[in-house]
């Protein structure tokens with residue numbers, strides 16, 4: 001059995017160990033790549049301030065690269081008796097390099113190590129989420145343009161209301177994603193600040209070069225105040241969770257619309273057979289399970305900010321083991337959202353719309369406002385025109401003219417998809433992912449090391 005990093009002359013009982021390690025052996029595997037990359041930056045800095053020799057640094061970096069390759073190949077696990085990923089990586093180095101392995105922890109604590117690992121991991125995940133949101137955005141805009149001339153009923157109170165269009169419907173969800181992207185960007189910027197060097201939460205007496213690790217890891221800046229850096233644990237997860245929840249809210253609403261509009265009673269859209277599931281008893285069924293599961297998963301994701309908040313609520317400043325539990329809800333959330341985004345983009349791309357839905361007379365009355373406006377435009381006061389059309393409807397003499405002339409910005413005839421795309425592009429440029437990619441690549445490939 002491996003000893004603990006902190007073990008001296010006593011050890012906790014097996015039960016205490018089981019309870020305190022909790023699910024870390026499983027969940028810390030998510031953090032393994034970040035742990036290794038973070039250690040590469042930390043030891044490069046330690047060498048620069050004389051706490052490691054150049055040879056020791058080279059030996060450690062070489063071994064860390066081997067560990068990173070193993071993690072990427074799926075050959076990494078946290079052994080029984082090892083508490084967490086931080087202990088596991090140090091243990092492997094010590095087994096392979098002897099005492100040199102024990103030197104990597106100078107000027108560091110597992111508290112800033114896990115803070116850093118979480119930030120590196122979350123940063124990578126946000127890069128992926130942003131890419132998938134962009135893919136879904138583009139798919140929605142494509143469908144919006146494709147069906148921009150096809151009218152559909154618009155509802156208020158789920159009562160037939162006014163003409164809408166499939167161009168508006170798809171395009172609305174694309175624009176919704178631009179606002180979600182703002183939240184993702186705010187979250188990303190908060191994530192991209194370096195907590196390394198805060199150690200246990202109060203800094204170190206070693207002359208740590210925190211700017212160096214900030215640059216090596218491609219962070220925008222450091223989280224300067226060491227007490228605040230530690231206070232970022234939980235706060236970072238909560239704010240990122242709000243951004244994920246914002247995306248999830250858009251996708252859940254889209255999924256509900258899609259389920260509703262795919263029902264025979266609406267029949268506005270149709271999913272291809274291969275995107276539906278069947279029933280064990282009713283031979284005719286073609287169910288929109290993908291959208292139902294997406295709706296449920298995305299509704300569940302909207303609970304994440306509250307879950308994180310409640311775990312860390314009312315903790316004073318400084319580290320507490322409570323924070324470990326956040327990983328249980330936070331880490332798996334990304335795979336779930338990414339899965340939903342991928343499925344949604346795929347199925348939206350396959351969706352066909354009913355181009356003849358307005359032939360059905362049950363939608364005739366949605367053209368009433370068009371008629372009122374036509375009369376008003378010809379000089380009849382609006383209120384009189386409204387009353388006349390209302391009385392015609394009651395008398396059964398209203399005859400709809402099934403065409404619309406909406407020209408203002410954002411309306412059926414002027415979707416502004418191009419301007420919405422510009423909005424999205426400018427947001428995407430604001431992330432500047434290239435800087436992070438270049439820094440990580442340099443560190444991993446060793447081109448920065450003397």
Ligand code: ARG
Nearest residue numbers: 024084110111114321323324
């Ligand atoms: N597993 C711990 C966590 O996620 C790592 C940090 C441990 N630090 C400590 N002081 N016990 O928070």
